[in-house]
Amino acid sequence: MKERGARIGDVAVLAGVGVGTVSRVLNGGTGVRASTRQKVLRAIQELGYHADERGRALRAKRGNLILVLVPFFTRNLYVEILRAIDRATPPDSGYILTVMNVESPQEKERAFALASSDTRLAGIISVSLTPPDGFAAARRTDVPLIVLDAPSEEFPAIEFDHVYGGRLGTNHLLGLGHRRIGFIGRSQDPFVRSGLRAVGYRQALVEAGVAWREEYVRVGEYSREHGLRDALALLDLPEPPTAIFAASDLQAIGVLEAARLRGLEVPDDLAVLGYNDMELAEYVGLSTVRLPRDELARYAMEFLEASWAGALARPPSPLRPTLIVRRSCGAASDGG
Amino acid sequence: MKERGARIGDVAVLAGVGVGTVSRVLNGGTGVRASTRQKVLRAIQELGYHADERGRALRAKRGNLILVLVPFFTRNLYVEILRAIDRATPPDSGYILTVMNVESPQEKERAFALASSDTRLAGIISVSLTPPDGFAAARRTDVPLIVLDAPSEEFPAIEFDHVYGGRLGTNHLLGLGHRRIGFIGRSQDPFVRSGLRAVGYRQALVEAGVAWREEYVRVGEYSREHGLRDALALLDLPEPPTAIFAASDLQAIGVLEAARLRGLEVPDDLAVLGYNDMELAEYVGLSTVRLPRDELARYAMEFLEASWAGALARPPSPLRPTLIVRRSCGAASDGG
DNA sequence: GTATACACTGGAACCGTTTCCAAATGGAAC
């Protein structure tokens, strides 16, 4: 039932020094005699003193909140990224993670309005959200911002290498002996993000000397329903694929359902590969391409810390996904 | 590339009034002549002034951060609760949502240490986490705390009515004509939280005049594997149940898998009902008992707001779940 | 016209820290 904690002045009095000295001990402590530091530390200990971050934030130019903007954060990938960011946040640093969920244009506007002017902020991480036009001009430049999993010309950004991911998955299926490999994605346009997996898919086929067939590629939303529908279309071809690579786990789930409807055994009659490694994938034994979220979060935090330290940080090149082999692809390792 | 925003003094000068008057206009504005208020508002507008929350927090006793402590926030239920809290947070109120993910005893300790002393905090929402011993004594009493989805004697708490949830699900299956209803939960102990669903199940059976059978009840972890194993055990009984009520969706997924293994059609040969309504449930068409997360979040926020206003708020009684009918239970509504 | 009450307003003090500057201290060199 603490009425109110000790303040820096109380520590100074108890230690018999000035507040400036206590402050110096608190922050790095250079230029303080060892014996003096001891006295101060003892006083801090005795009073159970913790610096009040409010006062700190006011005097220092910097705030102490890390704002994470994230769209639809109930989606598994985003939750996983959030968790990774949470773990990458140094504890006891005074930094606190704040989250804004963005699910509509209004919310996006509000979120970036806050991001542009709130002085409590020390840094901003924008996940899969490209800052709106005019944001760069309106914002406080002393608060570093990094964009994750989205392109940006105005701001430093870290992305996943989806072309590589597309190649990785396709090569895996090729390696298992498949030559008729279907692809269900959301776009084939190499200039939009969602089309990059398709680019990788095509590259891998070409490199392996396997013909790319137009009828083996279908595009639709990242949803179970679309995966189901597109998979049925592929399976009903005169010469159906023996493996299907879906650009999202949700679509892959639909593919599994389509196989069941057509009486096909997975992976014996049809190999299925997903993308994202959402939680669900593990439950249904779906092999999938996993995005390196921890790495992403680590780089993001490193970027912020470097910026605070005044360094001119450069974000790394796109991060490469890895392959998670489970039952659905029939890899030798699990005897499917 | 804003160098630095306008301060309250700039507004005062432009409006030709004192800073005190600007402050009064900013906060409620009682006791300010209408014409004066207009001048001030115009100046605020012109300068694009936003009060600096750092200074505000320092002078007012209250912080402006709402801290949410949540265990394993990647789990769907918690994400959904977080989202509900996010939506229940009044925008433009200056309050920001901060999240701490707790996945280990160390993290819990650190989280509550922060919660007990950080002056930036305006309120604390502890989700499924009972504050540790000694916390009540150590914390700042002027920061309201509410516990969600966990019992607490020391602090106001809002819980879900799991007994009701157990009855609700069981009654639904009874209403569909089932008399041999299996239950797969995590505990039968009426004194632990995870056992309450089993209590409701038993109550509903008894009230309907249906015998409660020991062999129809199995307990294990909230996981797909345990659901699968326990479902197989039930289905291999001499007189197997025609419906299975699982105390978690994860276990229910396992039940669906068990049905498939035994060649049973769902819902015709076996009706399946889950609990929680996680995202996954929708994908697989699982009927389930849904916990009212939005309501929970709304009450939590109302509690905090009432506390800030100085009112002596009482949390409401346990919140009642609702039934979500999909394909897996064979309710008439979808002709299963 | 004056007294009185009341509504409104200006500005100093304060919240808890960091930072800056001047002053004090200590030790080395002579």
Added chain:
DNA sequence: GTTCCATTTGGAAACGGTTCCAGTGTATAC
């Protein structure tokens, strides 16, 4: 014992608000 310089130290000022108090202005009552 002085002198000089580098190191250490104390404390005032500043950060940007809110709050309080005293003072001004206005209206009402007589």
